[in-house]
Amino acid sequence: MANNSEETYLMLSGLQHFQFCKRQWALIHIEQQWEENVKTVEGQHLHQKTDQPFIREKRGEKLVVRAMPVQSRELKLSGICDVVEFVQDESGVELHDSPGKYIVHPVEYKRGKPKKNDADLVQLAAQAICLEEMLLCKVDVGYFFYNEIKRRVEVSLTEELKDSVRDIARDMHQYYERRHTPKVKTGTFCKSCSLQHICLPGLMSKRSVKSYIEGSLAE
């Protein structure tokens, strides 16, 4: 992957699709086949955000920035952080238009209640890597904010976690380079997949077309 131009960057939000099912990710991000629900949900998401980029609030020691576009040269991913919090702290970094020093935390908004989900964690860690690169700082802590219970949960973003993000991103780029929609093992998780009508997971276990035709001719 010699070419490091931003055009080769993939969508950061694809990380969660990729972890859920590589085929789903390929259908959305390579083939751009998506069903209305995925498209509209993501579309609205983006819209709300881009309508108000860089809205910043000052809350005492805290600077809260919404809809912050981020990217990473290392991961070759780009996307938008829901919320990034800058907390005044002597051990932090300087920002170009605010006095003082800050430490940086990405915050992801979740509609429901807390549930253990690696995909979410990876997403947050990827945002952290982007922020580290862009601001030349360390991002060791992030938060999930659960809308339903109006509570936030602190997550520690370890090097180990970040390394696994690097592996996944590399994998994603390899698939993308080949523009290949993988045939993957289908499973019960397909039932909750919004792309099942396009993917036709049933096809994966179907008999060969050759035997379908020969069979029909023999009957």
Added chain:
Amino acid sequence: MRKLLNTLFVTQPDVYLSLDGGNVVMNKEQEKLHRIPLHNLESIVCFGYTGASPGLMGYCAERSISIVFLTMNGRFLARVIGESKGNVTLRKTQYRISDDEEKSAEIARNFIVGKLFNNRSIIDRMARDYPMRVDVEQFKKASKSLLSSIREIRECTDLELLRGWEGQAAISYNRVFDDMILQQKDNFYFRHRSRRPPKDNVNAMLSFAYTLLANDMAAALETVGLDAYVGFLHRDRPGRASLALDVMEELRGVYADKFVLSLINRKEMTADDFVKKENGAVLMTDESRKTFLSAWQMKKQEKMTHPYLNEKMSWGLVPYAQALLLARFLRGDLDEYPPFLWK
């Protein structure tokens, strides 16, 4: 499989279509005639020189609602196509295969296998259901000859030969087609296919049904990201939706011909529904076109089980299912393209 939505047929030529919120509004001389929510629609088919606003076209293109403009007699004028869906990789694969005669033939033969298989099913069914009305011996002969053609075609990797086989098979099928017309024989008969213009009642109906089917097929292909204009069996010709015609081969008999036959045999269309022009061209009257279209809509809603997917769906979704399967084959998910084999 996704759900089949409705088609809006606009048969009045002096109507203008515009967008209002999520609705299509039909206007005639500043007056609003109807208003229909677009989320219920799969496609809009306009007859005559109906107009549509760019706003409506854009809205529909974004949501894969096809808009087609036909002349009053159903001849194709134009289709509104938005930004093409799907990755260019799929289209490039399609173009690459289209340029390769042998690879094209491997796919094309399955379209023809499907066509002959289905035509044979129609013949067999007729012979079984109406043994007192049709010449069973003749039908058995046609059926047998189709079967042997199918076997040859399965092995054929040459486009020219393939077309030859197809022409051969068409003769056997057409020979018994007239026999399948069981009612109103004085006014409805089939001698041979006449297209431009259709010269008898049956040909007028066949032409109309093929146009409708070709439009559905083209829209379905574009929806799954394929280029409806680049074919494997039909070679490129400007303005011709070759791939739509290719995939449609399987469905001509089982979808369109059967539909036309049932309109005649159930006397839903009669001799009064047609007018003959001075030049011998036969046209459907405005009223009969409406009858035809509403029967077509009903046909599309009818359910059956897709022979390969083994899934219940409406007839109207078959073009979409085949388009999806073709895309899946081009993507490398399937060992061959599975034709729609109706029993």
